[in-house]
Amino acid sequence: MIPIFAGPDVRSYLAAEKSGRLRLPRLCPACGGRLWGHGCYERGADETGPGGYQRIPVRRRRCSRCGRTVSFLPSFLRPYQSLVSAVRQRLYEGRRRGCRGGRWPSQ
Numbered sequence: 001m002i003p004i005f006a007g008p009d010v011r012s013y014l015a016a017e018k019s020g021r022l023r024l025p026r027l028c029p030a031c032g033g034r035l036w037g038h039g040c041y042e043r044g045a046d047e048t049g050p051g052g053y054q055r056i057p058v059r060r061r062r063c064s065r066c067g068r069t070v071s072f073l074p075s076f077l078r079p080y081q082s083l084v085s086a087v088r089q090r091l092y093e094g095r096r097r098g099c100r101g102g103r104w105p106s107q
């Protein structure tokens with residue numbers, strides 16, 4: 001898994017993905033071989049609020065030399081977690097200020 005920056009949120013990532021503006025590395029991080037398109041898989045991204053949870057495509061490439069598959073996760077997501085980083089940061093800051101649930105902390 002390699003994080004890529006493709007905008008700060010789901011909407012800008014989807015716009016870049018749909019228009020083909022994602023800049024994905026072409027060299028394998030393990031062996032330096034050439035990476036080729038290998039489809040994508042879907043995963044959840046939760047920005048909370050109405051319509052905040054979406055399934056988004058995550059691009060993959062496969063190395064022609066070593067055969068490894070590399071996934072390119074948007075930088076606002078973490079592996080195995082659907083909450084986007086901005087929401088996680090707001091929760092952390094709210095907890096530091098003493099919020100213990102019931103309401104979302106203000107920004």
Ligand SMILES: [Zn+2]
Nearest residue numbers: 028031063066
């Ligand atoms: Zn490789």
